[in-house]
Amino acid sequence: MALHSSDPFTAEGKQRAAKTTEGGPNHDSPSLPELRLVLLGRKGTGKSSSGNTILSISGGFESGKPTEECVKRRADIASYRVTVVDTPGWEWYYSGNGTPAWVTRETMRSVTVCSPGPHALLLVIRSSASVTEDYFRQVEEHLELLGKTAWAHTMLLFTRGDELGSIPIEQRIQNAGKSFQKLFERCENRFHVLENKRFGKDDAQVKELIRKIEEMVKERGGRHYESDPLLLGIEVEGKRRARERRKKQRIMETQAQKGIIKAVLTTDVLVPEGLDETSLFSRGSRRLPELRLVLLGERETGKSSAGNTILRGPTFFQTGQATEECTRQQAEISGRMVTVVDVPGWEGCPEGITPDRIKREICVSVTLCPPGPHVLLLTLRVDAIVRASAVREHLELLGEGIWRHTVLLFTRGDQLREGVTIEQHIQGGGKDLHWLMDKCGNRYHVISSIAWESDSSKAQVTSLLEKIEKMISLNRCEAFSPVVQEIRELGKQKNERFNMKLKEVNEKLQRQELELKRMREREVKSIRRIF
Known part of the structure; x- marks a missing residue:
């Protein structure tokens, strides 16, 4: 210049x-x-x-x-x-x-x-x-x-x-x-x-x-x-990408709203009394024509690799670098359509603060597979320390109802010490891991870092999908939807308010009845004095 x-x-x-x-x-x-x-x-x-x-x-x-x-x-x-x-x-x-x-x-x-x-x-x-x-x-x-x-x-x-x-x-x-x-x-x-x-x-x-x-x-x-002119081009490219993200967001929100309305209309089903997990499992899992999965977890827990393993292809999700925004991919697996959403990971170290951008992506993830995902796979590395507080903070961005749709997915299963099973790993995993297992209803699965086309990898995916279908049957084939959860919570609060009001009325009637009884007793006593 x-x-x-x-x-x-x-x-x-x-x-x-x-x-x-x-x-x-x-x-x-x-x-x-x-x-x-x-x-x-x-x-x-x-x-x-x-x-x-x-x-x-x-x-x-x-x-x-x-x-x-x-x-x-x-x-x-x-x-x-x-x-x-x-x-x-x-x-x-x-x-x-x-x-x-x-x-x-x-x-x-x-x-x-x-x-x-x-x-x-x-x-x-x-x-x-x-x-x-x-x-x-x-x-x-x-x-x-x-x-x-x-x-x-x-x-x-x-x-x-x-x-x-x-x-x-x-x-x-x-x-x-x-x-x-x-x-x-x-x-x-x-x-x-x-x-x-x-x-x-x-x-x-x-x-x-x-x-x-x-x-x-x-x-x-x-x-x-x-x-450099190249950097000016990056500025223009950044604005273009921002416009595309906003457009994509609007489209996804429209699709999600349509799916939510359908979900609200079709989820008012009563669970028969006496129907427990054992009886559902004994009848066999219900096979759905489509499965919708969302991968959540810390950075570098293998979400993208797990997505490729599930969809049986090496290029569905880009590995080797940080995921920046939610990505959705589909493939036909064992005669059904499987949709997987890969989500940017949150920071795993204790001092790491999750940017609002990542939190927004987590909240958006469940709208990318309308009317909502059947399962959220929480990825955990078998060779890393689990911090339950960080997991809870990020998963409950979607609401407390998320836990009954969550399965723990342990990655890098081949890194387990020789002779140690995944069950033994969980048993010795500490208080935080035990808390997560309890919140997820003891649902878990483990996959290894092996070639996706191998027979062992295919068997792992088949077993995972079977576990997911069993969980879905327990959830009455309902998909997770934050809006549906909110509607249910509002209904629950309304019922609680009604019950409280009913209790107040009953207590008032009981007090009035007790007062009338005392008045009659006083009248009887006064009449006896006269005679």
């Missing part, structure tokens, strides 16, 4: 900025020179809080929860109209799966949100963080998504400076390892420290940051980062 006389970092631009800001630093004038910044980094490094500190806006960026898409905010700070773009954080766990594609797209899109391009890319790192070789490699991979010139516009922004205590940041940098030194050198020794706790109390740290960015831009001849 050529350096024009209107550039804010030239002497002429600075003089004009001084004239327009005589009324104060926050004077709202359209002629203020622009300063455009993009915040990049891992999850949990404090990007959103840093954006609020820089702009001196308490609610500019929503902190305390994951950022789901690029967000731009603007304020007038230190003779500049400062624009800050907050971005979704990169994943730092699940190294085998890497960063989801949607986060990568948002990273690439961030530099197009503040056209014509940012003056600085602020790489946000916690002051106390340990920069390992993996950390450095991850930063390198994500910044190089923006092109080779990105490093020339990058500055390290250390957050939570108060965590350093009495140790100067220079000493922290000097004593850091080789990976940290490499990262520092790639940024040409540019850095700044922010203490977000000083927000609103001291703007000196923000003014100093802006001064450092001014110097960096001057070293580049006043040039800002120039967006």
Whole structure:
């Protein structure tokens, strides 16, 4: 980009900025020179809080929860109209799966949100963080998504400076390892420290940051980062995908509503007294012409692979990378149509916070196979720790009635220790697994990571479908529908209110009857006194 006389970092631009800001630093004038910044980094490094500190806006960026898409905010700070773009954080766990594609797209899109391009890319790192070789490699991979010139516009922004205590940041940098030194050198020794706790109390740290960015831009001849045409194409593609998702959502909602009406009209069936699980099983399972399944679970529990195994094909669902949105596939298995919906997984680690986007996908999943799924397969790896609280939190987004339609699906069955059966694994699985088994009515199945076309794999799927059909027979062949569950709950509440009212009336009648009885007794006693 050529350096024009209107550039804010030239002497002429600075003089004009001084004239327009005589009324104060926050004077709202359209002629203020622009300063455009993009915040990049891992999850949990404090990007959103840093954006609020820089702009001196308490609610500019929503902190305390994951950022789901690029967000731009603007304020007038230190003779500049400062624009800050907050971005979704990169994943730092699940190294085998890497960063989801949607986060990568948002990273690439961030530099197009503040056209014509940012003056600085602020790489946000916690002051106390340990920069390992993996950390450095991850930063390198994500910044190089923006092109080779990105490093020339990058500055390290250390957050939570108060965590350093009495140790100067220079000493922290000097004593850091080789990976940290490499990262520092790639940024040409540019850095700044922010203490977000000083927000609103001291703007000196923000003014100093802006001064450092001014110097960096001057070293580049006043040039800002120039967006690659490919990245502009990603911005257009992102908007197109958003329109397609909204259209798909509307279509699915319409289909779901039609299915719900039909379900409500056909589920008012009474269960004969004395009919228990044993008698239903003894009659044999009812064979349905269609089975509708939804796969739910944490990330990397093998949902997509399980979907391919069930549908007996390797390409129905894409494996090897994070599922970004619900995907529905169908195939004819053993003479019936089987529909499987694969759902994005929630974060499994204790400190992981599930983005609202994932929660929305979970809620949408049951509408993609109208009038509703017959079963929800909760995937659990046999070689991973089960956290019942996380499972409950996410499944009950669909309502408490979800449990009677849920089956535990253990994946990677071939990872069980030699000589250990799945029953023994469950027995020794701990309190959380036992709680889940109880909630699911002790329904479970295990599949192995073996070739889908093998006889063993086909036998596993056949056995799973048989178990599902038995469960469906117990549920009177009803599919799960959140709206139906809500209608039933309302009916239950209405019945409870009616019963309470009836109880109140009966108690009132009993009190009146008791009072009449006492009145008659008093009258009899008074008559006896007279005679």
